[in-house]
Amino acid sequence: MTEGHFDPRRPSQEITLHVSGLHCTNCALSIEKHLNRVGVDKPTVDFASGRTSFTLHDPNKLPDIIQSIKKLGYTVEESGDVHDHHGRDTVLYVKTVISAVLTLPMLVGMFLSVHILHDPIVQAILATPVFIIGILHFGSSGLRSLKAGVANMDVLIAAGILAAYVASMVTLTFGLSHDLLFFEAVGSIVTFVLIGHLLEELAVKKTTSAIEDLSQLQPQELRRVILQENGAETLETIPLSQLRIGDLIQVNTGDRSPTDGIIVRGTGSFDESMLTGESLPVDHREGERVIGGTVLVAGSIVVKATAIGDETTLAGIIRLVRDAQQRKPSIQRIGDAVSAVFVPAVLAISVAAFMIGVIFFDLTLAQALVRSLAIVVVACPCAMGLATPSAIMVALGRAARSGILIRGGDTLERLGQIKHVAFDKTGTLTIGALRVSDFRTHNGIDKTLARSIIVSLQRASSHPIASAIVRDLQSSELSPVKLSDIVETKGVGIEARGEDGEVYQCGGRNLAQRLNVQMFDDVILLRDGIMVASLSLHDEVRPEAASVISQLEQLSCSISLISGDTTEKCREVATTIGIHNIHAQQLPDQKLAIVRTIQAKSPVAYVGDGINDAPTLAEAAVGVSLSSGSDIAMQSAQVLLTGGTIGALPSAIRLSRLTVSTIKQNLFWALVYNVATVPLAASGYISPLAGALLMTFSDLIIVGNSLRIKYRRI
Numbered sequence: 001m002t003e004g005h006f007d008p009r010r011p012s013q014e015i016t017l018h019v020s021g022l023h024c025t026n027c028a029l030s031i032e033k034h035l036n037r038v039g040v041d042k043p044t045v046d047f048a049s050g051r052t053s054f055t056l057h058d059p060n061k062l063p064d065i066i067q068s069i070k071k072l073g074y075t076v077e078e079s080g081d082v083h084d085h086h087g088r089d090t091v092l093y094v095k096t097v098i099s100a101v102l103t104l105p106m107l108v109g110m111f112l113s114v115h116i117l118h119d120p121i122v123q124a125i126l127a128t129p130v131f132i133i134g135i136l137h138f139g140s141s142g143l144r145s146l147k148a149g150v151a152n153m154d155v156l157i158a159a160g161i162l163a164a165y166v167a168s169m170v171t172l173t174f175g176l177s178h179d180l181l182f183f184e185a186v187g188s189i190v191t192f193v194l195i196g197h198l199l200e201e202l203a204v205k206k207t208t209s210a211i212e213d214l215s216q217l218q219p220q221e222l223r224r225v226i227l228q229e230n231g232a233e234t235l236e237t238i239p240l241s242q243l244r245i246g247d248l249i250q251v252n253t254g255d256r257s258p259t260d261g262i263i264v265r266g267t268g269s270f271d272e273s274m275l276t277g278e279s280l281p282v283d284h285r286e287g288e289r290v291i292g293g294t295v296l297v298a299g300s301i302v303v304k305a306t307a308i309g310d311e312t313t314l315a316g317i318i319r320l321v322r323d324a325q326q327r328k329p330s331i332q333r334i335g336d337a338v339s340a341v342f343v344p345a346v347l348a349i350s351v352a353a354f355m356i357g358v359i360f361f362d363l364t365l366a367q368a369l370v371r372s373l374a375i376v377v378v379a380c381p382c383a384m385g386l387a388t389p390s391a392i393m394v395a396l397g398r399a400a401r402s403g404i405l406i407r408g409g410d411t412l413e414r415l416g417q418i419k420h421v422a423f424d425k426t427g428t429l430t431i432g433a434l435r436v437s438d439f440r441t442h443n444g445i446d447k448t449l450a451r452s453i454i455v456s457l458q459r460a461s462s463h464p465i466a467s468a469i470v471r472d473l474q475s476s477e478l479s480p481v482k483l484s485d486i487v488e489t490k491g492v493g494i495e496a497r498g499e500d501g502e503v504y505q506c507g508g509r510n511l512a513q514r515l516n517v518q519m520f521d522d523v524i525l526l527r528d529g530i531m532v533a534s535l536s537l538h539d540e541v542r543p544e545a546a547s548v549i550s551q552l553e554q555l556s557c558s559i560s561l562i563s564g565d566t567t568e569k570c571r572e573v574a575t576t577i578g579i580h581n582i583h584a585q586q587l588p589d590q591k592l593a594i595v596r597t598i599q600a601k602s603p604v605a606y607v608g609d610g611i612n613d614a615p616t617l618a619e620a621a622v623g624v625s626l627s628s629g630s631d632i633a634m635q636s637a638q639v640l641l642t643g644g645t646i647g648a649l650p651s652a653i654r655l656s657r658l659t660v661s662t663i664k665q666n667l668f669w670a671l672v673y674n675v676a677t678v679p680l681a682a683s684g685y686i687s688p689l690a691g692a693l694l695m696t697f698s699d700l701i702i703v704g705n706s707l708r709i710k711y712r713r714i
Contacts (some may be wrong), residue, residue: 015062017052018077019045019069034072037149038065046379050077073144074560089595095133096194102126103187110184115228118180120172127183131165134158134190152160155707156343157193160376161186167373181372217293217314218644222258222441224300225249226701249303251296253462259292260312261303267490268299269463282462283491283510299490315641346678350375374681378694379674387666390706395659398710406641413663414621415639415698416656417603421552421649422595424608425573429644430539432609434465437538438521441587442531448478450533454525456481457494457506461572465508468525468537504530538572544647546577551650560598562591564612591616605639607646622651654714661708 023030028045031052035043041055052069056062066076105128116122143153164182167339171181223235225248234251238505240258243249248264251257257270267280272294281297282292290303293314315533319651354372357363363371392412399406405413423429440445455474460483481542483496483504493507493512505511505526512519517526539687549559551636560581561574567584574582592615598604599621606620617623617636625637626644641648677694680686686694 015056019050019052019074030145034148070148092198096198099130099191100132103191106184106187112421124185127186128188130187133264134161162374174320186556214514220256245306252300257290259305260307261305263301266301267533268296268301271295285491346379378677378681391662394706402641407638411638412656412659416660419602420558420604422606424562425610429545434468434537441533445532452478460486535583549578588612
């Protein structure tokens with residue numbers, strides 16, 4: 001991937017530029033259309049970050065492409081993965097508030113007989129700042145879209161408010177009929193559509209920060225082991241950029257491994273949940289591989305670096321997240337699709353009506369102008385602009401009150417189309433905290449004594465599994481067992497001698513393999529080499545999980561479990577809650593491949609909470625995470641369930657389906673309204689003032705229909 005430059009050694013590659021000056025999704029659409037026209041392949045523009053990617057075959061074209069984007073009125077930045085749009089929503093908010101405050105008195109005057117509010121001069125004073133805001137905001141977007149060969153709805157909005165304002169000012173200046181005063185129409189058009197843009201802006205969240213946070217998992221400094229000629233070792237702290245393959249690295253308890261490598265000395269337990277989702281720490285010894293970014297929770301090791309930079313596993317996950325974000329299907333706004341034909345058609349009809357009226361119907365210039373202006377005003381797509389954001393505003397508010405945070409109206413649309421829901425296991429369907437599920441004794445040992453011995457042994461260890469065992473097994477009825485000669489072997493277990501001289505050993509599978517003891521449970525206790533107790537550990541299933549699966553099936557969603565955990569543990573959880581489709585022991589790239597395969601047939605919602613889930617969350621049609629999940633998962637997901645529960649997921653899907661249905665109803669009404677009123681305006685049956693009133697009435701119908709979402713049962 002290239003950041004703003006071309007590598008001549010590669011004949012075809014993906015170029016990434018960063019474009020600033022995008023203030024709405026229409027801007028992104030205009031640039032995509034423009035890039036298609038100049039001959040690049042697969043252009044994608046992310047409105048949230050300004051990240052613009054495309055495939056280029058000819059290196060000589062890149063400077064011209066950059067200049068052509070600049071000519072559209074945008075700024076092209078040459079580097080930096082994250083483009084800061086801080087303050088963009090603040091500016092839009094200020095514009096919206098100013099417009100709303102100035103427009104409200106004019107709208108009140110339409111319904112109340114307040115003399116001063118009907119004074120044309122007062123209306124002009126109120127409408128002029130709103131007009132300036134609107135013509136600068138929508139006019140700039142409209143001009144850019146026209147330069148790119150796309151007439152978006154901002155063109156018609158700008159034309160409508162310009163025509164209405166000019167006609168109103170001419171009327172006021174020359175004392176013409178009050179039928180040509182449209183100041184309230186100017187204010188309502190600008191305010192309503194700005195509200196729609198603001199809602200869209202506030203709904204969009206940055207996804208590029210997920211990549212930045214992933215990169216920060218690698219420590220930027222490390223301790224390199226230096227071998228002296230006399231065999232002594234010294235440590236030097238160096239930046240990550242100076243690390244080379246083959247270097248020896250010291251990693252202590254609590255450190256993150258700075259890169260992928262092989263352990264050459266020591267043993268340790270690693271938290272690898274960021275890669276596999278496995279809830280249990282993984283023990284590694286000499287000769288085994290460690291992964292960059294994983295945390296050494298217990299132990300001290302020396303690692304020989306085997307990969308650096310872009311070749312590390314963590315760098316691969318970052319690429320997966322970035323690629324998944326770029327591959328995410330671009331949901332075209334229904335209104336934009338309609339406006340591609342509707343906007344130029346309305347402008348053409350308006351001009352044609354003026355010419356036909358003068359030439360064939362002997363209308364005066366003033367009469368023809370009134371009809372043309374009526375067409376533009378009555379057809380101004382305010383209702384069409386409100387159709388989507390008004391429904392989204394109500395739906396997002398209701399979702400938030402229900403503990404569902406949905407990032408953007410496009411997410412609502414995709415969530416309503418979901419036919420398959422895939423779950424991660426650890427921390428999603430389960431709570432993510434280890435518990436002792438079964439404790440058994442063998443060979444005649446007293447159960448209380450066995451528990452006392454295990455608790456006394458595990459208290460001497462700082463291993464996370466030991467902490468979980470002590471928490472669950474200790475009680476006031478247990479008497480401490482005096483132990484001596486306590487020795488903990490990392491990755492194997494802990495050993496001690498009792499008062500009677502007997503040797504006790506407690507550990508997991510590695511201990512069982514070393515002593516050739518048959519292993520049935522997760523942890524065993526041996527006395528003089530004979531197993532006397534064993535216990536199983538499990539990650540407790542969320543109490544609401546079974547109900548959620550049942551509700552999703554009632555919504556005609558198929559369900560699957562995709563996890564990095566073992567087949568045995570995945571099957572246990574799946575059986576408990578009623579999932580039949582299981583994919584166990586899957587790494588991040590394998591999870592991604594499974595979701596892509598399923599998504600080729602139907603839209604997929606993926607529910608996960610770990611760092612290892614980030615690529616799949618970004619790739620799925622809708623990524624869903626819990627507020628208790630990792631920061632990376634929450635930033636990669638489009639839906640966030642608060643309260644640490646998945647119980648609201650079925651409601652989120654039902655709400656999304658209701659919202660999509662409402663949006664379609666709104667758009668249908670807006671389209672029917674325009675189809676019906678444009679011919680009437682062209683025929684002279686609707687005056688510009690009547691057109692403004694009809695437009696307001698149409699807006700009220702759209703808003704009222706959207707408000708039904710707030711009260712409908714989901």
